[in-house]
Amino acid sequence: MYLMADILINVIIAFLAGSLLLGLHRKIMARVQLRPGPPVIQYLLHSLKFFFKESSFPKTASMPFYVSIIFILAVVWIVGVIVGPVTENSLLIIFAVYAIYKIVEHNAGSSSGSPYGKMSCVRAVLSAATELPLFAAIALIYFKTGTLNISGILMYQSIHGPLISSIPLAAVMLFTLLLTKSPYSPFAITKGKDLVTGFETEHFGFLRGFLMMSESIAWYVMLWLFLVLFFGPISIIWLVIGMVLISVITGFINATTPMLNPNHSVMTQITICFVCFVGTIVMIFI
Amino acid sequence: MSFEVLGGNLLGTIPFGDIVLYLTPFNLFMFVVLLIFTFLIAVSKTETQVEASLVKLENTNKNVGKKEFHQRRFLAVICGIASAGAMITGDLFDFTLFMALVGILNIGIVSAVRQVSVLNSAFHYGLIAMMCSLPLFGGAAIILAATGTLSLDILSTMHTTPMIIFGALLMLIGVIGESGVAPFFATKAEMFRTPGSPFIIIIHLSSLFIIIRAVEIFLLVLM
Numbered sequence: 489m490y491l492m493a494d495i496l497i498n499v500i501i502a503f504l505a506g507s508l509l510l511g512l513h514r515k516i517m518a519r520v521q522l523r524p525g526p527p528v529i530q531y532l533l534h535s536l537k538f539f540f541k542e543s544s545f546p547k548t549a550s551m552p553f554y555v556s557i558i559f560i561l562a563v564v565w566i567v568g569v570i571v572g573p574v575t576e577n578s579l580l581i582i583f584a585v586y587a588i589y590k591i592v593e594h595n596a597g598s599s600s601g602s603p604y605g606k607m608s609c610v611r612a613v614l615s616a617a618t619e620l621p622l623f624a625a626i627a628l629i630y631f632k633t634g635t636l637n638i639s640g641i642l643m644y645q646s647i648h649g650p651l652i653s654s655i656p657l658a659a660v661m662l663f664t665l666l667l668t669k670s671p672y673s674p675f676a677i678t679k680g681k682d683l684v685t686g687f688e689t690e691h692f693g694f695l696r697g698f699l700m701m702s703e704s705i706a707w708y709v710m711l712w713l714f715l716v717l718f719f720g721p722i723s724i725i726w727l728v729i730g731m732v733l734i735s736v737i738t739g740f741i742n743a744t745t746p747m748l749n750p751n752h753s754v755m756t757q758i759t760i761c762f763v764c765f766v767g768t769i770v771m772i773f774i
Numbered sequence: 775m776s777f778e779v780l781g782g783n784l785l786g787t788i789p790f791g792d793i794v795l796y797l798t799p800f801n802l803f804m805f806v807v808l809l810i811f812t813f814l815i816a817v818s819k820t821e822t823q824v825e826a827s828l829v830k831l832e833n834t835n836k837n838v839g840k841k842e843f844h845q846r847r848f849l850a851v852i853c854g855i856a857s858a859g860a861m862i863t864g865d866l867f868d869f870t871l872f873m874a875l876v877g878i879l880n881i882g883i884v885s886a887v888r889q890v891s892v893l894n895s896a897f898h899y900g901l902i903a904m905m906c907s908l909p910l911f912g913g914a915a916i917i918l919a920a921t922g923t924l925s926l927d928i929l930s931t932m933h934t935t936p937m938i939i940f941g942a943l944l945m946l947i948g949v950i951g952e953s954g955v956a957p958f959f960a961t962k963a964e965m966f967r968t969p970g971s972p973f974i975i976i977i978h979l980s981s982l983f984i985i986i987r988a989v990e991i992f993l994l995v996l997m
Contacts, residue, residue: 548835550821550971556814567803578782580800580990587982588807594978598971601821610966613978623989630993635779 494574495566499705502569506704507532509711509735513670516739535700543693548601557599558691558698561592565705572709572716576638579626582713586622589706590615593678596699597687608678608686614750615677620761621661621668628658628768629717638716645720652718655771657764659718663734664760666710670738674745675753711735780990787864787927794927795864800990804861804983811979812854815972816847823969838970842886850973853879857980861987866924869991870914870945873984877903877952880977887968895964902951910948916941917995930994942992949988953981 511531518525545554568585571577590612597609630636632655633644645651652659668675679686688699708731715722715730722730748756781798788795820843823836838846853876860872881900884892918924920937932938966974 548822548824550818553814553818553972553975554821560810564807571799578780578798578800580781580986581803583989584800584804584807584983584986587986588979590982591811591975591979594966595971595975598966598974599821601824601969603823603825606823606967609971610964613966619982627989636993637779637782640779 491574495570498569498573499566502565502573502705502708503535503701504532504704505731506706506708507535507700509731510671510704510707512732513735513739513742516736517672517743520740520743531700531704535697535704538697538700539694541693541697543695546600546602546690549690550599550601553595554599555695557592557595558695558702561589561596561702562698562705564588564592565702565709568709569705572638573712576642579629579636579638579641579717582709583619583622583626587619590619593687596691597678600690602690604683604685604689605687608683608689611677611680611683611750612687614754615668615675620758621664621764624761624765625658625661625665625717628655628661628765628772631769631772632658638713641717642721650718650720655768657768657771659714661761661764662714662717664757666714666734667738667741668757669706669710670735670742672742672747673738674742674748675757676747677750677753680747780993792923792925792928793865793868794925795862796927797862801862801987804987805858808854808858808861808979808983811976812851812858815850815854815976818972820970820972836969843970845886846883846970846973849879849882850976853883853976853980857976857983860984864926866914866917866926866929866991866995869987870910870948873910873949873952874907876980876984877907877954880954880980883970883973883977884965884968887970889968891964892968899954899965902954906948906951908948909944910952913941913944913946913948916944926991926994934996938995942995946988946992949984953984955981955985 508528508531511526511528514531515525515528545551564585568582571581571585593615594609594612597605597607597612599605626636629641629651632651633641635641635644641651648654664675667673670676671679679688683689688696691699711731711734712727714734715727719726719730747753781800783799785797785799785802787797820838825834825836827834856872856875856879860869860876863869863872881896881903884896887893914924917929917938920935920941921929921932923929965977968974
């Protein structure tokens with residue numbers, strides 16, 4: 489009973505905090521580009537609004553896959569909250585959750601029958617390269633701490649100090665993943681404006697509401713993971729400050745950087761991953 | 775390296791002689807997700823892919839024919855089951871068999887499509903998959919020769935030797951090639967242009983999940 493309440497509270501916090509942080513991200517981007525931008529609460533209001541909008545489904549869609557894939561996305565990120573903030577379980581499950589997110593990008597795009605969604609689907613296959621920084625960061629954390637359980641990694645940091653000071657390049661890799669995940673990112677090739685809104689193009693009404701809710705929870709989980717993995721057990725106030733700071737930094741980068749083409753995006757991510765991985769291995773063993 | 779350190783608390787084991795199937799939250803999560811996707815694939819219709827026609831001001835609809843639909847659905851379901859098996863197996867040889875089966879099925883799922891670019895892509899992926907089956911099985915054989923067992927339960931308690939590392943590296947090459955991930959995904963991406971969304975998703979899903987499971991297995995064997 490206590491666990492269920494814990495999960496429910498954490499999911500609600502993740503949704504609300506994630507929505508506000510994404511709203512802040514959008515506001516920062518607007519201010520950097522000398523626009524007033526929407527209010528910070530706008531993303532949250534949009535998410536809630538879509539649940540009450542009329543829903544329609546393309547007659548070309550693959551049913552019931554087209555609908556169920558969106559629910560799977562929501563459930564998967566709720567699992568992310570359970571594995572992360574609630575139970576502090578295995579990092580490998582978070583890796584799997586992120587992999588399923590890529591699958592949803594892929595299938596939500598292709599299942600509608602839209603050419604924009606289809607192109608987003610093909611790019612989702614190419615953008616599997618975004619998994620590399622996550623995988624490499626997880627591997628390096630494991631080499632350093634000898635465990636993949638988040639609770640074990642937290643215990644290691646409470647004894648040996650935060651990992652950001654011992655393996656900073658691994659933090660750079662995970663930050664690259666955060667940057668990739670943030671809206672209007674230079675690496676967000678699946679949602680490029682040449683594809684309207686990519687895999688989300690043909691999802692309306694409550695389906696878009698679920699998509700936006702999942703994006704909010706995902707942003708919160710990824711930020712929480714980054715701060716916990718590299719700064720150790722920190723208080724709620726520092727957690728909030730850290731999340732706001734990362735949202736501001738990514739907003740600034742995204743506002744000033746154009747979107748890369750798919751080949752450049754993949755090669756940039758692989759290069760960052762390779763340089764940071766080799767650098768960290770050298771730092772650990774020499 | 776114990777199972778708990780990698781996948782969370784041990785929920786239970788199913789021993790078959792020295793081969794012990796084990797369930798951690800990690801294995802169980804991956805297994806259940808694959809079964810859910812397999813079920814959805816089995817019950818879903820395919821989409822109608824809309825494309826702009828050349829020269830004319832109209833759209834072209836691309837559908838999956840009935841015969842092709844049955845064939846591809848069957849292969850996709852088998853692929854889902856094989857991938858689910860790879861998530862909970864406690865035996866290195868079983869894992870390589872599931873991996874090889876997934877590689878063959880991935881090609882099979884798009885082999886009935888009548889699009890030259892898609893078939894070309896499947897052909898190139900098939901060549902890589904065939905070449906990589908040698909290091910895949912060779913690596914497992916070397917680990918067997920060096921340790922006398924293929925049980926992950928026993929391998930996880932053994933000290934690492936140079937031959938085990940060599941075998942694991944060969945297996946890694948095999949898994950990367952068979953699943954067609956980076957740097958081989960470029961040959962595979964074209965396969966996804968074909969209609970039949972529920973079927974082609976399993977190609978992507980099985981590859982990603984098997985890579986994640988392979989990470990766990992390599993850490994178990996090497997650390």
